[in-house]
Amino acid sequence: MKMASPEEADAVTQVFWNLNECMVPRGVDPRKIGPYIKRFVESYGYMGPLTITAFGVLTGFPDSILRGLYSGGINLSHVPAGHMDNISDHITLFTETEPAQANIISISEPDPGLSSWFGHMMGYNFLQPFSSYHVSFMNFLLEAASSDSEEDSEAETVDSAYWECFVCNRDPPAKGFENLKTHLDGEEHQELMLNWLPTSQRSYASPPPRNSDSHLKELPFMSIPLPPTEPTEIDHKAVTCVFWDIIKCPVPPGSDARLVGPSIKRFLETSGYSGPLTITAVGVLTQVPIDILRGVCSSGIALVNVPYGSGDIQLLRAVFAKNNPPPANFVIISDPDSDFPPAPRYGHLLLPSLPTDVGEPDDDKCSETGACSCHVCSAGYLGHSFQNFEDFATHLSSRAHQRRMLDYVPRNVRVSGQRRT
Ligand SMILES: [Zn+2]
Numbered sequence: 001m002k003m004a005s006p007e008e009a010d011a012v013t014q015v016f017w018n019l020n021e022c023m024v025p026r027g028v029d030p031r032k033i034g035p036y037i038k039r040f041v042e043s044y045g046y047m048g049p050l051t052i053t054a055f056g057v058l059t060g061f062p063d064s065i066l067r068g069l070y071s072g073g074i075n076l077s078h079v080p081a082g083h084m085d086n087i088s089d090h091i092t093l094f095t096e097t098e099p100a101q102a103n104i105i106s107i108s109e110p111d112p113g114l115s116s117w118f119g120h121m122m123g124y125n126f127l128q129p130f131s132s133y134h135v136s137f138m139n140f141l142l143e144a145a146s147s148d149s150e151e152d153s154e155a156e157t158v159d160s161a162y163w164e165c166f167v168c169n170r171d172p173p174a175k176g177f178e179n180l181k182t183h184l185d186g187e188e189h190q191e192l193m194l195n196w197l198p199t200s201q202r203s204y205a206s207p208p209p210r211n212s213d214s215h216l217k218e219l220p221f222m223s224i225p226l227p228p229t230e231p232t233e234i235d236h237k238a239v240t241c242v243f244w245d246i247i248k249c250p251v252p253p254g255s256d257a258r259l260v261g262p263s264i265k266r267f268l269e270t271s272g273y274s275g276p277l278t279i280t281a282v283g284v285l286t287q288v289p290i291d292i293l294r295g296v297c298s299s300g301i302a303l304v305n306v307p308y309g310s311g312d313i314q315l316l317r318a319v320f321a322k323n324n325p326p327p328a329n330f331v332i333i334s335d336p337d338s339d340f341p342p343a344p345r346y347g348h349l350l351l352p353s354l355p356t357d358v359g360e361p362d363d364d365k366c367s368e369t370g371a372c373s374c375h376v377c378s379a380g381y382l383g384h385s386f387q388n389f390e391d392f393a394t395h396l397s398s399r400a401h402q403r404r405m406l407d408y409v410p411r412n413v414r415v416s417g418q419r420r421t
């Protein structure tokens with residue numbers, strides 16, 4: 001994380017933590033986490049007024065965890081499953097009342113789209129200190145567990161935190177952990193909770209389980225987490241799915257885009273992969289010259305246009321995994337700084353650059369063009385697919401597509417705006 005400049009040092013600092021994506025590990029005293037985050041933030045020179053807010057479907061967490069976080073000075077926001085569970089929703093609400101001199105720290109899966117929106121476009125000092133939510137933030141929590149607690153308990157008081165319920169849209173936020181418990185169990189809250197459930201589930205008073213398919217569909221585009229596990233041995237005979245981050249690892253200048261497909265294929269063949277192979281180029285494709293895209297597509301590589309970029313690869317991988325049970329392998333071509341945790345039970349290979357070799361375009365394969373789809377304009381995860389490359393190219397330059405692309409981040413502004421009406 002970058003050190004505070006003199007102006008940033010005195011400015012308001014707001015930390016948002018997506019609790020849904022990360023459980024507090026066993027053995028970590030939740031009371032220590034708030035003070036530890038505070039010390040972490042101050043160690044980078046951010047000394048202004050600090051607020052830490054954790055949001056999630058709070059009814060899914062043990063009371064002891066919530067009580068501990070709260071007594072450590074962390075505000076708690078209860079959200080209905082599938083709504084307001086994207087960190088950008090909460091940041092957007094914050095930016096509606098705070099001028100751009102504030103520091104915003106996001107504790108969630110890192111998302112370059114959020115940096116460019118809240119940082120570059122809106123002018124906040126937007127920070128994502130944990131390069132991998134599951135590994136580096138988990139380590140941070142374990143460090144918090146071994147931190148000195150005596151000093152902490154003096155510094156924090158139980159009354160410093162507040163709670164908020166986005167099911168009931170209570171205004172203003174309330175205080176007292178016992179009041180939160182009473183509220184979540186209360187009749188008024190339970191009744192309003194029903195409004196958030198799909199019609200088919202309204203006979204039940206609890207939110208849909210997080211693993212169910214219906215919930216998966218409601219998740220925002222980027223937030224399907226994959227738990228950290230040991231990578232599985234690669235099964236070279238199994239199906240192999242290559243995701244190529246075409247923005248971070250572009251076709252080198254002067255080289256023939258039609259050679260990329262055959263080069264990747266030859267590279268994997270000489271590395272022993274003998275199973276069926278699919279290659280998909282993923283990115284904000286309007287940033288890639290159209291001739292490059294045409295060449296790539298003609299060599300049999302599928303093109304997928306996504307709203308954010310490399311972060312979307314994890315979602316595409318999750319969709320592929322859903323339809324292709326193990327054994328199967330994922331090969332991800334992205335820059336060396338990218339952090340892709342292996343998918344559990346799948347083979348995993350991260351290539352830091354595009355395999356290149358000298359050769360001629362494979363004329364036999366010229367007719368096998370890759371499939372093209374746009375995930376910006378589709379309602380579901382399969383993407384809006386196109387019959388051929390020229391239709392796809394026309395779509396990407398169309399006003400309809402460009403409007404959808406522009407809407408992508410500001411959509412959250414509309415979502416949060418509904419609270420006021
Ligand atoms: Zn409520």
Ligand SMILES: [Zn+2]
Nearest residue numbers: 374376377401
């Ligand atoms: Zn589109």
